[in-house]
Amino acid sequence: MTGTATRYLYLVRHGEASPDESGLTEGGRRQATLLGRRLRDIPLTAVHHGPLPRAEQTARLIGDQLRNVPLHVSEVAGDYVPHVPERDELPKESADLFLRFLAGATAEERERGPALARRALDLFTGPVEGEEERHELVVTHNFLVAWLVRDAMHAPKWRWLGLHHGNAALTVIRYAPGRPASVLVSNDMRHLPAELRWTGFPPELHI
Secondary structure, eight states: OOOEEOEEEEEEEOOOBOTTSSSBOHHHHHHHHHHHHHTTTSOEEEEEEOSSHHHHHHHHHHHHTSSSOOEEEOGGGSOOOOOOOOGGGSOTTTHHHHHHHHTTOOHHHHHHHHHHHHHHHHHHSSOEESSSOEEEEEEEOHHHHHHHHHHHTTOOGGGGTTOOOOTTOEEEEEEOTTSOOEEEEEEEOTTSOGGGSSTTSOGGGOO
16 A cells, blocks of 8 residues: 655745736745755755746746756646635624625636636645655745645635745645644745845835
8 A cells, every 4th residue: 555755845935026917026036946946955846837938937037057867837826816715704803804805806707716726736736656655846936835825824815915935935734644844934935135125025024
């Protein structure tokens, strides 16, 4: 009978994007390259990335620093709203704020996003089959990183809202057999020099 082994999931928000989101800024390219250098000695088996240019470019720049790690494009690693809560799911004091933020989501987005979010949980979380631990990198967007961190913490579905992740910051979740998921690292930017940290955060959070 095949056993299960530990999965280490490395989550990265793409590097800093240009204003029109058509690709990365020069700073974003530097962020991605420096992160790739940090991950060089991790025994990664795959890099999954979303289809949008800012995620794809980040993944390729990271991949350039790795040793023959395959890159896989996936809409599951894309940019989407993973869950649109009803008002009664939300804290009363912040319900209006969150509902205004989500008001622009179309009917298609409200259906497509949660379906992709469920697939992300199936594909990227939990222990893996076999006897060897697995290390995987997902280069994605803020919403999906928040969704997967929320799930690891067994928080309510709405709690992906309010979680912010910096560009090219590293989050690591461990899924060990017989144990709850553990968030080992969150929003780690030590691979970036001071001038490249905190991009992707609201201005008031630049510290």
